[in-house]
Amino acid sequence: MSAPEPMDIHDQVHAFADGELSPEEADVFRAHLGTCAQCQEDLNDILQLQALGGRLGEMEAQPVRLTHPHQDAAPSRAFRPAWSRRGNRVAALALAGSLAAVLAVVVLRSPDGVPQEGHDVMALAPTRSMEARLSWSGASAHRPYGVLRSGDERPRELVPLQQLAKLEEAGDLHGLATGHLLRGERDQAAEYLQRAPASPDVDSDRAVVALTKGELEEALILLDGVLEKHPQHPEALWNRALVLRELGLDALAADAFDAVAGLREPGWAEEAKERAAALRRRLEVQRGTWDEAQKAGKALATDGTPFPEGLARAVPGSARNSLYSALWAAPSADAVKALLPLARVLDAHYGGDTLERRVSHVAGLDFKRRGPLAERYRQVVLGTFDASGLDAYVRELEASGNSDFLLAVLPLTGQLPARLPEYEKAAKALGDPWFTLNVEREAARAEFARGDLAGAEARLLRALPACRAAKADYRCGQMEYVLGHIYTEEHRLVEAREHAVAGLQLARQAQEWTQQSDLLMVLGNVARYRNAFALARAYLGEQAARDGRCAARRQVQEGLAAMQVFALHPKQAREELEHAPACDVPFFINGAFVQADLSRLDPRPGDVEALRDGLRKLESSGLLRPGERALATHVEGRAVIEKNPEEGRALLRKAIAEGNRLGSEDPVAWKARAYSYSSLILDAGKAQDWAGALALFAEESGAGAPERCELGVEVHDERTLVAAKGPGGELLGHFDSSRRSPDFDVTKLVPQSVVAALKPCEHVRVFARYAVHGQAGLLPPELAWSYHTGAKRTAPAVTAARPLVVHDVDAPASLNLPRLRSWELSGTASPRRVELTGSAATPSRLLAELADATEVEIHAHGLVNLGVSDASLLVMAPEADGRYALTAGEVRRQKLKGAPVVVLGACQAARTAPYLHAPWSLPVAFAEAGARAVLASPIDIPDAEAGPFFERVMERIRAGAPAASALRDERMRALGARPDSWVKTVVVFE
Incomplete structure (x- = not known):
């Protein structure tokens, strides 16, 4: 009897699925499966039929024993094909859909091995479709990561609905969320995780x-x-x-x-x-790559070693700088001609033939005259040039017709921006955008140094389109960095982040290493200024890991220390400073702030003296701009006032005077003014000088002297101050320095004794510093009170009533926002009323209509999107270019001639940006634009109730009631029916 013929390998798929092959045969089949589409498809069908037919027992599967995922021992799997260990992803991906549908009911064991009955563990595919790790014990075991490269859809795994039903029946919300997340249903997962313990x-x-x-x-x-x-x-x-x-x-x-x-x-x-x-x-x-480019550039300039073409394409910005440096250092026409290949490579990258023409032009010059100039340039590069001969060298360059050397010599010898006109003249003569663009950047830096931030901003915004057109990514990245720095100083953080991110993307594409580090610093400071400390630590930590320059490392550590001070962790702040290197100056201005606060929060002998000595060195370094000098004066006063109050107050008054002189156009000086008022107010509170504290609140905001029914509140670091004048002018207050966390409950800031004294007041005007300003619940709902915004009150220029109502707005479909209820008019319609609805309610149309409105109601969605606005924004109908957001910055620039009462019937409309030097929110912006009162809430508000409530408040205002009283009366009526109503969160800004 003859031996049976061997089975064709394609016919082994059933035996493989049923576990009937020998280990050797199974290994061979697995190898075949990785390349056979037909067998993959057949196996897929077989496994699905087995699952549906309830014949899971025919597959070789052993119980899986899981330890707790945070113990040292890891889960093991019963079925893990050899190809998953060998990394053959093709077969793994082919099987992922089928095997994910197969669920093995197993026993979940506790760390001590005792079975926990009633739990199912998901036996998923051999490879995971999600890079992230899941914590739910039933899906936390390790599986190799593998996804399809098509990118057609989000990775997901087939977790059967029956399994989800079991988890829901068991009340396992975390497991249920895990199942939905594996299926790619992240919204459902988020909902269950929100409900899970x-x-x-x-x-x-x-x-x-x-x-x-x-x-x-x-x-x-x-x-x-x-x-x-x-x-x-x-x-x-x-x-x-x-x-x-x-x-x-x-x-x-x-x-x-x-x-x-x-x-x-x-x-x-x-x-x-x-x-x-x-x-x-x-x-x-x-x-x-970047280091290699710098070395190649130096070698090209000093000894003519060719710059590798591949390296030039990888780092084109540095390569272009190197080409010019080599042109200036070239001793002969032949040395210049040797640069033609590099010039052509770079021209291919940038477009045109600018560099080839420049090289050819220089090659045709008289090197009997140019050669000696090149030799002296080489001395500048090598650091052997005698600086005393610089003026003569510059005159010689200009007289010889070789003024292009100035484009290198002036920056290398530190002559910019002092000799910017000479640099600009040379750049225009050369005609290469590479240098004319740099003129704009250098001019902007000079304006920035003088405190003219607006001029620097305008210059760079004009130059950027030309920079992009020239494909000069290296120069554009430099400009984006300066813009990001300007906007950070101005606390225009959305714009700062936008330009810093754009610059970082350019720097990464061009592989400019130091540019990346500089822009990471900007992003870290932007995040720190808006209290996004997790993000700030990440950006600054990355910057520190990449950048070995002393000043950069010092600034990173100062930024990290400042965050520790904000968190009221003074000892950790000192530790951060101890890790900071000693540079040419003992600290920068941010570090000076930290030192001043540590002298109060964690005082040590010699703190104040060391700070004052360091500030003198910082001042003499020439690094401080005008606004920063005012800030340095504030920092000194901030520290000195704790030990020598009279001297400290004098310094703080000096900083205020300097801030007033420079004005709000210099945002750094304006911060010095704001911080100095804060220090003086807290000093008065420490002395229980309630009258003095209230007078300072009023002085800062330009309000009249407090007479009665006034409240001032300041919360800064560990200190809390409350000062008040009651209905009869009686003074009372509270001061303590016991806070150990930056978080606080606004409803508990004002002591009951102060609240009781203010209850007889018909209206309480509240001066609140910036951590408190705009928050709901500062005073109880039975009081009529409002936040004073500091905006100057002007008489309305519009006399005839002109109500403006925005409702039924067609928000962008991409935001997936629910449509709000239709607005219903109550009372008699005004013939001059303007209604903006549907697709006509765009931001530009609303801004135009606001100008003459005497009463404004905006019923729309409100969002907090820090990518668009620092404060909350209103969602309007999209413009032709897709822009839909009405931001506080846009409102502030308007002139509301009708001095309207404004109702912001939108969620989170009173949400305030987390600035420490000025209140910033939509209501504040409307007040600064000319509104006489603004009503808004910092929380989400219910659509069905908002319209009727605000309309009843407006009816009271139209009848002559002050806004705060109208809100109080309608609020109490609503709370009488429902004490937990959202209406207690509505705030008035006046």
């Missing part, structure tokens, strides 16, 4: 949802919160590494993956090591 695991998975939505800052905040209390939480460490990588912070991401690897979890540790190594390789390539 709070825990580090839940917060880590909430961060995963935020990560999948691209909400990187929210994810980072959640993960930092977990790791602050649980530093070795594996999933949070892993997911934080992913967030950092998505932010482009590769150095920190690699460190985070190293921390995961250090936990030594099987599977996860190996993958973490691989990811960390890949990130570091990418960083090393970027840094190495």
Whole structure:
């Protein structure tokens, strides 16, 4: 009897699915499966039929024993094909859909091995479709990561609805969220995670949802919160590494993956090591490429070594600088002609033939005259040039017709911006946009140094389109950096971030390493200024990991120390400063602030003396601009006032005078003014000088002297001040320095004794500093009170009533906002009333109609989107270019000639930007534009109730009631029916 013929390998698919092949045969078939589409399809059909037919027992599966995911031992899997270990992704991806549908009911064991009945664990595909780690124990086991490269849809896995139903029946909200997240249904996952009991695991998975939505800052905040209390939480460490990588912070991401690897979890540790190594390789390539370009440029200029063409294409900005440096250093026409290949490579990148023509022109010059000039230029580059001969060298260059040398000599010898006119003349003579664009940047830097931030901004905004047209990414990145710095100084943080991000993208594309570091510093400061401390720590930490320059490292540590002061962690702030290197100056202005606050929060002998000595050195360094000099005076007074009140007050008054002289056009000087008033107010409170404190509140805002029914509130660092004048002019107040956290409950700031004294007042005017301004609940609802905005009151220029109502707005469909209820008119319609509705209610149309309105009601959606506005914004119908947001900045620039009462019937319309030097919100913007009163709420408000409530308040105002009294009366009527109503959050700004 003859031996049976061997089975064709294509016919083995059933035996493989049923586990009937020998181990050797199974290995052979797995290798075949990776390349056979027909077998993959057949296996897919077989497994689905098996699952549907309930014949799971025919597959070889052993129970999976899971330890707690945060223990050292890792989960094991019963079915893990050899190709998954060997990294054959093709077969893994082909099987992922089928195997994800197969669920094995297993026993979940506690760490001590005792079975926990009634739990199902998802037995998912051999590879995971999501990079992030999930914390729910039923899906936390390690699986290699593998997704399709088509990018057609978001990665998802097939978790059957029956499994989700079991989890819902068991009340396992976390497991239910995990199932939906694996299925790609992140909104449902977010909803279940919100309802699940709070825990580090839940917060880590909430961060995963935020990560999948691209909400990187929210994810980072959640993960930092977990790791602050649980530093070795594996999933949070892993997911934080992913967030950092998505932010482009590769150095920190690699460190985070190293921390995961250090936990030594099987599977996860190996993958973490691989990811960390890949990130570091990418960083090393970027840094190495830039370093190589700098060395190649120096070699080209000093000894004519050709600049590698591939390197020129990789770092075209540095290569263009190097080409010019070599042109200036070239001793002969032949040396110049040798630069033609590099010029052509760069012309191919930038377009045109500018550089080839320039090289050819220089090659035709008289080198008997140019050669000696080139030799002296080489001395400048090498640092051997005698600076005393600079003026003569410059005159010689101008007289010889070789003024192009000035474009290198003046910057290298530190003669800019002092000799900017000579630089500009040389740039125009040369005619290359590379230098005419740099003239604009250098001129803007000079304006910035003089305190003319508006002039610098306008100049750069005019120059940027020409820069982009010239494809001069290196120059554009430099301009974006200066713009980001200007906007940060002005606290225009949305614009600052926009330009810094644009510059960083250009720097990354051009592989300009130091530009990247500079822009990371800007982004870190932007985040710090808006109290986004998780993001600030990340950007500054990345900058510190990349940049070895002394000044940069010093500024990073000062920024980190400033955040510790804000968090009221003075000892940690000192530790951050101790890590800061000693540079040419003992500290920069930010570090001076930290030193001043530490002399009060954590005083040590010699603190104030060291600060004053450092400020003198900083002043003599010439680094301070006019506004910064006023700020330095404030910092000195801020520290001195604690030990020598009279001298400290004099210094603070000097800073205020300087701020008034320079005006709000110099935002740094204006901050010095604001901070100095704060220090004086707190000093008065410490002395229980309630009258003095109230007088300072009024003086700063330009209000009349307080007489009766006035309240002032200041919360700064550890100190809280409340000062008041009652209905009879009686003075009372409260001061303490016991706060140990920056968080506070606004409803508990004003002591009951002060509230009781103010209750007889018909209206309380509130002066609130910037941490408090605009918050609801400062005073109880039975009082009529309003925030004083500091805006100057002017008589209306419009006499005839002209109501403006915005309602039924067609918000952009992309925002997926629900349509609000239609607005219904109550009472008699005014013939002059203007209604903006539907697609006509655009931001530009609303701004135009606001000018003459005597009464404004805006019923629209409100959003907080820090990518668009620092404060809350109103969602209007989109313009032709897609712009839909009405921001506080746009409102502030208007002139409301009708001095209207404004009702902002939108969610979070009173939300205030987290600035420490000035209140900033939509209501404040309307008040500054000319509104006599603004009503708004800082929270979400219900659509069905908002319209009727605000209309009843407006009826009272039309009948002659002051806005605060009208709101109080209607609020109390509503609270009588429902004490927990949202109406208690509505605030009046006047």
